[in-house]
Amino acid sequence: MDKPFLHESDFTSDDGQPEVVRRESTRLSREQLCTLISAASINLGSMMCYSILGPFFPNEAEKKNVSNTVIGMIFGCFALFDLLSCLLFGKYLVHIGAKFMFVAGMFVSGGATILFGMLDQAPDGPVFITLCFLVRVVDAISFAAAITASFSILAKAFPNNVATVMGSLEIFSGLGLVLGPPLGGFLYQTFGYEVPFIFLGCLVLLMVPLNMCILPNYESAPSEHSFWKLITLPKVGFISFVIISLSGCFGFLDPTLSLFILNKFNLSSGYVGLVFLGLALSYSISSPLFGLLSDKIPYLRKWLLVFGNIITAVCYMLLGPIPILHIESQLWLIILVLVVNGISAGMSIIPTFPEILSCAYENGFEEGLSTLGLVSGLLGAMWSLGAFIGPTLGGFLYEKIGFEWAAAIQGLWTLITGLVMGLFYVLEHWRGKRRDLQNTLITEEEREERTSLLPHEI
Numbered sequence: 001m002d003k004p005f006l007h008e009s010d011f012t013s014d015d016g017q018p019e020v021v022r023r024e025s026t027r028l029s030r031e032q033l034c035t036l037i038s039a040a041s042i043n044l045g046s047m048m049c050y051s052i053l054g055p056f057f058p059n060e061a062e063k064k065n066v067s068n069t070v071i072g073m074i075f076g077c078f079a080l081f082d083l084l085s086c087l088l089f090g091k092y093l094v095h096i097g098a099k100f101m102f103v104a105g106m107f108v109s110g111g112a113t114i115l116f117g118m119l120d121q122a123p124d125g126p127v128f129i130t131l132c133f134l135v136r137v138v139d140a141i142s143f144a145a146a147i148t149a150s151f152s153i154l155a156k157a158f159p160n161n162v163a164t165v166m167g168s169l170e171i172f173s174g175l176g177l178v179l180g181p182p183l184g185g186f187l188y189q190t191f192g193y194e195v196p197f198i199f200l201g202c203l204v205l206l207m208v209p210l211n212m213c214i215l216p217n218y219e220s221a222p223s224e225h226s227f228w229k230l231i232t233l234p235k236v237g238f239i240s241f242v243i244i245s246l247s248g249c250f251g252f253l254d255p256t257l258s259l260f261i262l263n264k265f266n267l268s269s270g271y272v273g274l275v276f277l278g279l280a281l282s283y284s285i286s287s288p289l290f291g292l293l294s295d296k297i298p299y300l301r302k303w304l305l306v307f308g309n310i311i312t313a314v315c316y317m318l319l320g321p322i323p324i325l326h327i328e329s330q331l332w333l334i335i336l337v338l339v340v341n342g343i344s345a346g347m348s349i350i351p352t353f354p355e356i357l358s359c360a361y362e363n364g365f366e367e368g369l370s371t372l373g374l375v376s377g378l379l380g381a382m383w384s385l386g387a388f389i390g391p392t393l394g395g396f397l398y399e400k401i402g403f404e405w406a407a408a409i410q411g412l413w414t415l416i417t418g419l420v421m422g423l424f425y426v427l428e429h430w431r432g433k434r435r436d437l438q439n440t441l442i443t444e445e446e447r448e449e450r451t452s453l454l455p456h457e458i
Contacts, residue, residue, distance in 0.1 A: 034214040035157045039150045040172040042106060045204040046143055047176025049113045052184035052196055058259050060193060064124045072255045072395020074132045078140040079387030085144030086384060087227055090377015094370050098149045099217045105145030110204030112139035117197025144380060151376035156218055156369050163354045167291015174284015181276040218369055230374055235359045238424050239352055244386035245417040246348055251390025252410045260403040265331055278335045282342030290350040301351035302425045308347030309418025315341040316411030320404025353379055
């Protein structure tokens, strides 16, 4: 079983022998810092590449005779293959090697981003659609490899502050989401379709040699546990549904919100990108706080998760807003709702990793990189499943019933999962109280028996 990072390090020296470090030193601080830099680079680069499509790709795809439903499927196929890849890479993380998986995933992702920028040269219709799907699939697989490895390495390097570190690194995810849409929209308006993808793809590729040099190399023994055993734990199963619903809400916005704003308010692609800024900025600023709270007050995680879901549901009811409220859609209201949604998303998303990890340890999973790989893979897979359902269903509903009702349905989904999760936690608390009472009564009975037997023994 792997030792905690602060007590022993399993890095391999040049001669192939393990170097054991048994106390904190400058070297350990340097390795942790390198881990943070590597994780920050993948968070920033991947989120910029992911979010760049939102402001202008749906409009560009419509020029290529692609329907809104197919546009949603192009967004959604990324998540579908990301889902399958996360499960695979999470299971075989220790066999492949976390560092190799991280660096290789980043390299292929940068290349796929550049290729996506060449697709405007493809003929309209089926050829363009097919190439979009192929490049997105390759990008999804590489993204899954890098993110799964990143989560596992972070949890290995910071075993006692997982939520704090991951919450802090969400600043870079949020920064990527903030910079991606306006930068992509600006480059698209100024230079055309190819330049945004080529620029960001080259930026990701430049990060590859840096990570090859600085990223620590962890080793661990394979685990006998499986994803099936992990996800069939009741708490993990319910949290998985929460992750799917939250991810679905985020994914819903990609193919629909930009078209709704363009049609409703006649804004340019560059200004549409700025509207997305409210969501990304509030999420990235609030995530470190919720990460710190999750680590310092573990009991608070469950309620952050539940109330974050409920607030998110309200946000999506007001995003259109839903017609039964008879509120006129205004740009300032959309921005305000996105800001609140960013905060509520941080409340719900950040506690999920430590909650699943602690549940796994409580149920006999060994502490080590193998378990971290399973948890990271599961988290990535569930997020990807929601990211597939969200834009696919969102694009279809947008065509059939309009943006307002489609957003309300997404909110209803999140509300249900939040309430179910809350009910589970209440029942768990009640069962814990009942179990403690039974243990107390049994202890008192045993004490009374010993007391009654004491005179006879004397």
